[in-house]
Amino acid sequence: MIVNAETQALIAKFLDNPDDVEVSFQLAHWRSLSNENENYFQQLSEIWVMSSNGAVLDEINERKSVLELNRSLPNHANQKNIVLKWIGSIAAISLLSFVSYWALSTKSETLLTRSTHNGQTDSVFLADGSKIMLAENSTLIYPKVxxxxxxxxxxxxxKAFFLIFKDHKHPFKVIMKESSVSVLGTSFNIALSNNKIDLDVKTGVVSFLPYDKGKTSFLKADEAITYFINSNRIVTRSSLNGDAWLTKNLVFVEAPLEDVCKQLSEYYHVDIKLSGDLMHDKKLNADFKSNSLHEVLQILNVTYGFKTKKIKDIIYLKIPN
Amino acid sequence: MKNVDNIETGLELQNVIINNNTVAFTYFYKSYFSKLLLASNSYLKDAALAEEVVQNVFLKIWENPYQLGEVKLVKPYFYRIVINLSLNSLKRKKSLDQHHLKIANQLTDDEIDILDEENEVIALLHSEIDKLPAQCKKIFKLSRFEGQKYKQIATQLNISEKTVENHIGNALKILRGRFLNDETLNKKGKGYLKLISIFL
Incomplete structure (x- = not known):
C-alpha cells in the first residue's frame, strides 16, 4: 500500500509524543478510514518499539567478538593429524576472506585517523582482526576496511605495538615517512621520532625498507634495528624493552649500563646519566614489573650498590667500585 | 554464509567440537551471538559484561564438550546457561532474590523459542537500521537508541522538527518495506511479516 510522506511523518510525530491532542485526532481519523491504514499504523509502531530494543547491539562489535572467539579456541583435534590441521588452517583463512569479502561488499574504503595525547594510550582494531596499540602522542592512519x-x-x-593477523594473501605494511615495514602476520613495535625509527620484532619475520629502492633488511623475533633517517644508517641492536610502554615490564639481560640509563630515561621521561668510573665494564641483569622510577632506583641501590643523586632535572647513577 | 542451522542437538555440536571444526563453531557462535547478547543484557544492562558472559559460555563449552552428549536441544540449553550466568553475575553485585533464578530455570522450551524469535527480529531490525541512509540513520538512532525527543534532536543537529519527523517517518517506512518484501529476511522459511502480526 502507498502511504504519503505526510502521513508517515504524522505517525512518526505521534509515536514521539502520543500526548499531542491535535496529532492524535488527525491520526485517529486516518486510522479509521480503512483496515489497511490501521494495520499499517500498527506495524510502524511495532517497528518503533522493537527497534529501541536493539540499542545494546550498537555498543558491541559483533565481528570483532566473532574473530576474538575464533582465535581463542584451543586446539582439540589429535595433534598428529596434520591433514586435519592443514584443512583447519585453510578453513580459517577462508573464514577470514569471507569476513573481508563481506566487509568489502558492504563498505567502501575510508581512511580513519587515531591520535593519542600526553599520557594517553589507545588501541585500534583493524577490519582484518589485527590490533594496534598506540602509545602516547602518536598518530595512526588506517582504512576502515x-x-x-x-x-x-x-x-x-x-610509537605503536602491532599485533597482525596472519593473512598470506594480503601482506601488512606500515608506512612511516619514506620507510616501510612489511609482514605477513606477526607482532612488533615501532617507535618513530624526527630523526630515527626503532623497530623491535616480538614474533615472526618482519622486513624493513628504509626508503624507496633502498636495501631491505629482514628481522626475526627478538631482533631490532634503529634506522637513522638523516644519515640513512641502519644499526642492529638487541631488542630490549621496545614494548615496555605497553607491557610495563623492563627487562635487562647483560645490558651495558649506558643502555640501561638510556632506556630508563625513555621509559620514565627523565634524564638519567652515569657518573663515577666510566671505564667500567659492568652489565646489568634485572626485571622490573610495573615499578615506579623510585622503586627501580631503590632496587639498583640495594642489589648493585648504585648511589643516586639528583642535580636539577638530571638523575646521576654513580657506578659502584 | 555457512549453514549451521543443522546444529540442533547436543550431540551434533559435540561432533563439531571434537572434530576441532573451529570454523563451524565460529559460525555457530555468530548465529547466536546477537540473540544471546540481548538475552543477557536484559538482566545485566551492560553490553560489555553481557558480551563477556556469552563469549565465556561458548569457550567453556568448546573446552569441555563431553557433557553435551546428553543435551537434547542446544538452543534452550544455551539460553538457560547464559541467563543463569547473567543472573549469577548480577547476584554478586546486588543481593538478588533466589526466585529470579528459579524463574530462569522454569523457562520452558516453548517460551525460549518465543524469546529467541523475538531476539532474532530485534537483531535483524538492528542490522537493517544500519543500512538506512546516513542522515536518516543518525536521526533514527538518536530517537530510538538514545531515547531523545524530536525537539532535542532538531536542536542538536540544527534542523527543524519537521525534518526530523520526515526522516523518522521515512525510516519506519523503509524498515517496514524490508521486513515485508525482502526475501533475505525470509530465509529459513520464516515469515517475519507473520511474526510482526503475531506481536500486534
Whole structure:
C-alpha cells in the first residue's frame, strides 16, 4: 500500500509524543478510514518499539567478538593429524576472506585517523582482526576496511605495538615517512621520532625498507634495528624493552649500563646519566614489573650498590667500585 | 554464509567440537551471538559484561564438550546457561532474590523459542537500521537508541522538527518495506511479516 510522506511523518510525530491532542485526532481519523491504514499504523509502531530494543547491539562489535572467539579456541583435534590441521588452517583463512569479502561488499574504503595525547594510550582494531596499540602522542592512519592486495596503515608519529593477523594473501605494511615495514602476520613495535625509527620484532619475520629502492633488511623475533633517517644508517641492536610502554615490564639481560640509563630515561621521561668510573665494564641483569622510577632506583641501590643523586632535572647513577 | 542451522542437538555440536571444526563453531557462535547478547543484557544492562558472559559460555563449552552428549536441544540449553550466568553475575553485585533464578530455570522450551524469535527480529531490525541512509540513520538512532525527543534532536543537529519527523517517518517506512518484501529476511522459511502480526 502507498502511504504519503505526510502521513508517515504524522505517525512518526505521534509515536514521539502520543500526548499531542491535535496529532492524535488527525491520526485517529486516518486510522479509521480503512483496515489497511490501521494495520499499517500498527506495524510502524511495532517497528518503533522493537527497534529501541536493539540499542545494546550498537555498543558491541559483533565481528570483532566473532574473530576474538575464533582465535581463542584451543586446539582439540589429535595433534598428529596434520591433514586435519592443514584443512583447519585453510578453513580459517577462508573464514577470514569471507569476513573481508563481506566487509568489502558492504563498505567502501575510508581512511580513519587515531591520535593519542600526553599520557594517553589507545588501541585500534583493524577490519582484518589485527590490533594496534598506540602509545602516547602518536598518530595512526588506517582504512576502515582493507580492499587492496596489501593491507596498508600509516604511522605518522609516535610509537605503536602491532599485533597482525596472519593473512598470506594480503601482506601488512606500515608506512612511516619514506620507510616501510612489511609482514605477513606477526607482532612488533615501532617507535618513530624526527630523526630515527626503532623497530623491535616480538614474533615472526618482519622486513624493513628504509626508503624507496633502498636495501631491505629482514628481522626475526627478538631482533631490532634503529634506522637513522638523516644519515640513512641502519644499526642492529638487541631488542630490549621496545614494548615496555605497553607491557610495563623492563627487562635487562647483560645490558651495558649506558643502555640501561638510556632506556630508563625513555621509559620514565627523565634524564638519567652515569657518573663515577666510566671505564667500567659492568652489565646489568634485572626485571622490573610495573615499578615506579623510585622503586627501580631503590632496587639498583640495594642489589648493585648504585648511589643516586639528583642535580636539577638530571638523575646521576654513580657506578659502584 | 555457512549453514549451521543443522546444529540442533547436543550431540551434533559435540561432533563439531571434537572434530576441532573451529570454523563451524565460529559460525555457530555468530548465529547466536546477537540473540544471546540481548538475552543477557536484559538482566545485566551492560553490553560489555553481557558480551563477556556469552563469549565465556561458548569457550567453556568448546573446552569441555563431553557433557553435551546428553543435551537434547542446544538452543534452550544455551539460553538457560547464559541467563543463569547473567543472573549469577548480577547476584554478586546486588543481593538478588533466589526466585529470579528459579524463574530462569522454569523457562520452558516453548517460551525460549518465543524469546529467541523475538531476539532474532530485534537483531535483524538492528542490522537493517544500519543500512538506512546516513542522515536518516543518525536521526533514527538518536530517537530510538538514545531515547531523545524530536525537539532535542532538531536542536542538536540544527534542523527543524519537521525534518526530523520526515526522516523518522521515512525510516519506519523503509524498515517496514524490508521486513515485508525482502526475501533475505525470509530465509529459513520464516515469515517475519507473520511474526510482526503475531506481536500486534
Amino acid at each position: 582493507f580492499n587492496k592486495n596489501t593491507r596498508t596503515v600509516y604511522l605518522n608519529k609516535g
